[in-house]
Amino acid sequence: MTYNPIVRQRGVRHRTGRIFIYLCLGLIAAVYLLPFLVVALTSLKDLEEIRDGSILSLPKAPTFEPWRQAWSGACVGLECSGLKGFFANSLMMIVPAVVVSTAMGAINGFALTRWTFRGSNFVFALLLFGVFIPFQIILIPMARSLGALGIANTMVGLITVHVVYGIPFTTLFFRNYFISLPSELVKAAKVDGAGFYQTFFRVVLPISIPCIVVAVIWQFTNIWNDFIFGTTFTSGGNVPVTVALNNIVNTTTGVKTYNIDMASVVITALPTLAIYVFAGKYFLRGLMAGSVKG
Amino acid sequence: MSMFQTSSQTVLPRRQVLDGAGLRGWFAKYASQVAVSPSIAIVLIAVYGFMVWTGVVSFTASKMLPNYNFVGFDQYVRLWSNPIWRIAVSNIFTFGLLFISISTLVGLALAILIDQRIRIEGFFRTIYLYPMALSFIVTGTAWKWILNPGLGIERLVHLWGWESFRFDWLINPQYAIYTLVIAGVWQSSGFVMALFLAALRGIDEDIIKAARLDGANGIAVYRRIIIPQLGPTFLTVLVILTQQAVKSFDLVVALTAGGPGNSTHLPATFMYTQTFGRDQMAVGAASAVMIFMTVAAIVVPYLYSDLRNQRDDV
């Protein structure tokens, strides 16, 4: 790929060595692809074939019927209109959640590194500890708080929760990124009499694109894939797509339609997959630029 | 507490505060503190407040919903007398150690391999990174099939003709925890690779050239020069992986649901089951307190030393 134009000095040059490397990479890649392959293949088979065949066999008569079902026909509870409506829910929820949590992380990161005050390191530690909280623990008190704020069981409530528990991560990314920036930039702006927000918006933000990319991708992945917050803090027609997926896939005392399940899985995962496939190199570029250095 | 010391300096003469310019001046002077204060308030409530609340509930007789009939340490006694909690505790150490160390090693190895000026680098990178895009809610069933001896790898190898091949960890209480490690490493090692790859690309080429000229071979260059320079990245990797290990929940629910024979529970799944499946909210809270304390014991010393070093840098 077009990734790094610097001519590398290291790197095995012997022919056998290189073959060995490609062999290793190829083998590992095959292993990594396995779960997705199983999902994709199953989504193209009919139920009969799934029951009798091997999980890795190619579909004898590939059918996209399960996909159509998953998108617009599968039953999520009593409503049988597939994932499409819930997809929109997720999109509507994820944009504000990612934007707000990333923005707050950026401001925090800037404040804690380039506009420091006494105790800013302590504040950072205070915020960072939030990344270690298992979400199962905070469900009931969070429900209480949302109820008190009058946003329980609404999408605003869910967005709030995602923002709240996203802040520690985004702050971590931006702080580490800003620490690696030359401090002269900010000092110069200060000398020119620029205030906090002026410096932030005019000087720092324009050169933060790599880190914004990392923070956005990270937040997008986590929020899109979230299940427990979505199921707890929204309900009915408001739930995000992962919750609808769970309702399609999980049965208690009913019959399982694996092909529709798997097609639903692929559809649900498409946005995050697309991000990694198409924006993967920017993600790596952002990491290189320092957003996650220790 | 230093945060509060800062604000105590902010007490200004009353006249000045009421004055428009003074107020603006105050905001300009403390812009940074003002900017982070919403986040601080949020985290104080939603992380620390809820932790304290959980601690309070752990001393009550709460069952279905929280109540405030205090019973002292009863729930902790109950917790530690529960054999499954003890399994969960030993599991998190086994799982955490293996998950963190193997993910780190695999991630580093992949990064080094990819860094050998290979063609179609982007293709390989994407494949290693894509598991991170998927949650176990999505891939759980596929993993269950792959690891299931009657459906997945074992059956496949049998079909290839190696009849005596055994890979039945998923259904073996002694080995099932290792299948969680396999799936966990699959999901996380790509991200670790990306972190290391980014760090490798940031290393100064001249040092490596110099070492080469001194006659060091490839392996020695990595061992002596490159890897030691990755120190900060190792720490980041450690934070990210520890965080994932502590939160591991979907993984267990998707692959084993705690079985076979309750051999694969982790503290987070135990806590969830007690609270919502067993109507033992207070026991669940007690287990959550144990989780907090363990995390704090690991993380606080790290944060302390790390931030102290950085104070010197800034």
Added chain:
Amino acid sequence: MSIRNLIVATGLLLSTSSLALADEPNVEVMHYWTSGSEAAGLDVLKTLLEKEGVKWADSPVAGGTGMNMVQVLRARIASDTAPAAAQMHAQQVQAWAAEDVLADLSDVAQKDDWASVIAPELVPLITSNGKYVAVPVNVHRSNWLWYNKKVFDNAGLQPPTSWEEFNAVSDKLLAAGVTPLALGGQPWQELDLFESAVLGLGGPDFYRQAILQLDEKALQSDTMVKVFDQLRKMNKYVDSNYPGRDWNLATQMLIKGEAAMQIMGDWAKGELALANMQPNVDYGCVPAPGTKGSYVWLTDNFGFFVTKDPNKQAGQTAMASAILDKGFQEAFNLKKGSIPSRIDVSMDKFDFCGKAAYADRAEAQKSEKSLPSLAHNAAADATKTGVFLDVVSTFFETPSVTSKQAIDQLVAGLKSAQ
């Protein structure tokens, strides 16, 4: 500014709760019946209510055999946005009633004369302090033994009527190269086996002492040792790949003839029907070994949460009444594989096994052999049931644990669960 308008509009859209229903009678129904046959059954109720002008808001939460729904329900109650109605097992009704959050249904109950139409064994669990607080939708039977007729005929065997016979039949099946018992190694499935073994080896009175009264003497008796010994024997009657398997995959083994028998509730019929298996032709249903004459039941109910909104109250009343509608009872239970919670519904349209269940229940009611299921939250509260689940599943999947040790764990665990 158009951007500002957009933001305001989005904000308005986002802050609309899903519960902003119109000014008409309505019910938000939380349930975990998300799969085909179950959802189809519930849809009958929705249609019925909509005909009466009651709007239905569906809040399905699948997963964790109902545990996910319990979690969501708790959060909803904690945030003071309880749904109008929620699905609950018998003991969960009692637990919610104890928290004082369930609405009193006595008026509907009186109007519709519930006292004389609901199966009498259910009444104590759906009432609290003499008030009706929940409505039973259906009754499942858990002590069923399903068997593949072809496999049995080929081996020249009869379905076992006692655990001794079960072992003898199983040995013969093993010799014939068939897996005797199709099982999924999930705690509740193993507890189903345990339950049938307790009843089959100890009889109804022992079941009452050990499971309902948790009598220590009964728990530590030789009979209980025999129960665990029987479970240990069954390790060799299941295939090696059973741990974690879903019950429906176990039923598939029965359908394909890979396995001969399965002990499972009557929801198994749905899976069998899907494979075009005819009751009493392709598969048979008999009471689990040694439990003939007894009826181990479980029931799904709807409880209604206290609300001041008159539209919601109207919706709740209508739904409570509709659930016990004879037509709904018939339509729902035909789809779900269970039998009506009423005792006066015509069973003409039901299949052989459904009719048998209905007749057996009537018989068991008379002879006082109608018993609540432990594995499905009808016999004991969640904490105590949890102790059984933990001990039995650990025992079943850990060959090194002895029956005696399992009993000690059970007794210790139950003491701590008091």
